[in-house]
Amino acid sequence: MIGIWDILDVALFAAMIRMATPLVLAATGGVITERSGVINIGLEGMMMLGALFGVLTSYWTGCPWLGVIAAMVVGGLAAAIHALVVIRFNANHIVSGLGINFIALGLAPFLSEVIWGSRGHSDIVTGLPRWEIPLIKEIPVIGEILGPHSPTVFMILAIVIIANIVLFKTKWGLRITAVGEFAKAAATAGIPVQRTRYICVIISGILAGLAGVHMSLGHLSMFTWGMIGGRGFIALAVMISGNWRPYRVLAIGMVFGFADALQIRLQGLGVPVHFMQMIPFLVTIAVLAGVMGRSRPPADIGKNYEP
C-alpha cells in the first residue's frame, strides 16, 4: 500500500519546480507578446525547436551552453517569422501561430531521422550541469527542493522579476501596454507600434526557446519527439490565469508544475499512464473555467494595426 507521504515527498516538490520552469518561461514570453497585442500560440512549436536545436548544438560542439544560446536564437527566429507574417502581412495571429507549430512538428522528426537515424529521439548529448545554491543546500527539505537543478531553473526568478519591472516600472512597459490596449492611440502618441510589437514577439520566442532547451538539455540531455507534449499550450493557460502579470504567472506556473510532477510520479506507481497524463489538462480547464477569478486580456489583442 502506498501512503500519501510516499507521493508527497521532497522529490515531488523538486520536480514541481523543474516542471514549472518551462511553463513560467514560455508564459512570461506570452505575457510580453500579448501585452503588445500579438497572440502567440506558436509557443509550443518554438519550444520544440528550442529543445531540438539545443540538443543539436550540444551534439555538434559538445558545449551545452552553446546549445542554450542556439535554442534562444532559433526560438527568436521562429517568432520573427510569426511577427513578420502577422505584423507585416496582417495575417490572422492564430493561423500563423498554428503554422509555426506544424513546421516544428514536421521539422523535428525529420532532422532527428537525418542526424540520429531515429525520428523518435536523439542520441544522448552533454546536458547542462546541475547547480546548487551554497548555504541554502544545507537547509533540510528546502535545500533538497531547491537543488540541485539545471541553471535554467534559477533563471526563471530573474526573468520574472525583470519582466515585471520592465512592464510596470518603466516607460517601455507603459508603451507596450499602450500598444496592446489601443494601437491607434499609441501610434498617434508617436509610439512606433509595429517596431514595439516585433520586439515583444521576438522576446517571447527567445523565452520559449529557453523553455524548450530546459526540457531537453536541462532535463533529459536528449531530444524526444513528444517531449514538449502540449506544454506550450499549458503555458498559454498559465498566462491567462496569471492575468498577464509576471508574478502571478510564476505562482500559477508552480500550480501547473505541481500537477505535471504529480502526473509523472503517479505514472511510476502503476496508475494507468494515459489517465494520469490528463491531470495537467484537467487543472488547465479548472483554472480557465474561473477558479482563479476573472482575467482581462489586452483590449487590442489579435487585432492588426495598419498605419
Added chain:
Amino acid sequence: MRQITKDFPGVRANDAVDFKVAQGEIHGLLGENGAGKSVLMGILYGLYQPTSGEIFIHGRAVAIRSPAEAIALKIGMVHQHFMLISNMTVAENIVLGFEPDGYFWNRKEIAQRVAQFAAEAKLPINPEETVGQLSVGAQQRVEILKVLYRQAQILILDEPTAVLTPQETEALFRAMRALRDQGKTIIFIAHKLKEVLSICDRITVLCRGKLVGTEDAGATDESKLAEMMVGTKVVPATRIGEATIGDRVLEVKDLTADGERGERALEGLSFELRAGEILGIAGVEGNGQTELVEVLTGLRRPTGGKVFLSEADLSGITPRTALDYGIRHIPEDKRKRGIIPGFSVKENLILGDHCRPPFKGRFSWLMERVIRRFADKRIEEFQIQTPSRDTPIDSLSGGNQQRLIVGRVYGHQKRPTLLIAAQPTCGLDVQATRYVRQKLIELSDQGAAVLLVSADLDEVMAISDRILVIHNGRLHEASKRPSRQELGLLMIGGREDE
C-alpha cells in the same frame, strides 16, 4: 498647405486644396461628411501621405511622414474618437510616448508633474483617475492636455463637439479661446454651423474634396456657409402644416428599469404618444434615454410599471414581439445595433423582416428574388449610395448607412405603428440630417407615432410636436413652444420658476 491632392483607391478625397491658417487664430474647417476635412488634417498630422502637394509651416517646406514627425513640428491633433487608453490613468495617457527621461517610471512624480501642467494650462484634472471612468467632456480635456503636453502650437480638433453636452461645449469653447489668447493656433473641424460661427475667426469650406473658399466669421452667416458646403441652398426640414393627431398608440405607466451596472435608470416614467404625433425627448446623454428606448424595443426588461401599445400590454416583451406589433427602431449605436457590419446592403435591409413572408418562403428558404427586388427598390427610393446591393455595408459612409436603416424601418408593406428614433442624425451631415428628419415627419404624416430621442436640442425643437425632457430617469413636460433656455434648464434639473 498648397495644392494638396490625396487619392484613395477609387476616390479622390482631396483635390488640389490650398489651405492657409494664420498663427493665433481659431480657424474653422467646414464641410459635409466625406468632404475631405479629416483627410486633409490627417495629412497635416502625418496619418496619410498626400498624393501630391506641399506643406509649409512658418514658410518652411516640411514633409510629415508620421504623427511622431508632426508632434516634433509642434502639431497636435485631438481625434473625434478619443485616442485614449481607458484603463490607464490620466497622467499615463498624457505623458505616453513623451515620458520624462530616465529608465524608471515614477508614478507619483509624473502625476504631480501632470497636475501642475494641467493647472498651468487652466484645464485642471485629477491625474490619478482612470480615464475610462471620466465623463466624455473630461476625457476630451485629457486629449487636449495630451496635445499641449507635447508642446503643440497648432492644435487640430476633429469634430470635438459631436460628443459633448451643451454645457461641456461651452467649457470647451472657453478653453479654446484661452488657448488662442496664449498664441496657439487652432483648427476646428466641424459641421455644425452655429458652433463654427460662434467660435471661429475665419472659416474654410470644403465640398467634395475641393476648396470652396475662406470667409471671415464676421462677414458670413449660416445660410451662406450651408450653401457653400452643399453647393445648393438647403431648406431645413420642418413639418408643413399641422400634425393630424390620432388615437393613443403608446401608453407608458410608472415605468422603472435598471441600467447596465444595476443602478436605477428609470424612476417611474409615465407618458403617452398618439398616432401622427412626434414626441421629442430631450436630455443630456446618460439620463435614462438609452434604457427607455431599450425597454420599449424589448432589449431591456423593466423592473416595474406597464407599457401598452393600443391597449395590448407589452411590458417586458422581446424584440421579436415588438417587431410583430409594428414597433420599429432607429438605434442610437448604429454600428452595434443598426447594422451587421459584415453583411451586404441587401441583407441588412431585410434584417428583422427576414423571418417573415414574403422574404421567408416555404421551409424557411430565403426568397432571393423577392429580396433582391426589395433591396433595389429601397436603394433607389432612399437614395442609398452603394455600388450594388451586394456590397458589404462597412464600405458605405455613415450617412448612407443611416439612410439604409431609415429605409428598413419603413417596413416592407406595413408602415410602423410606433417608430423609436434614438439620436437619428448623430454624426450625419447637413443633407443626410435633413433627409432623415424629413422621413420622420413623412412617417408621422402617414399615421405613425414617432418617439424622437435626441441630445440635439435644435433637432428636438425643429420637428417635435411635443417635448419632454428627461433628467435623472424622470420626465418633465416642457411648455408648448419652449425656448432653448427653458429646455436647457430642464435638462440640468432646474425649473424656470426656481
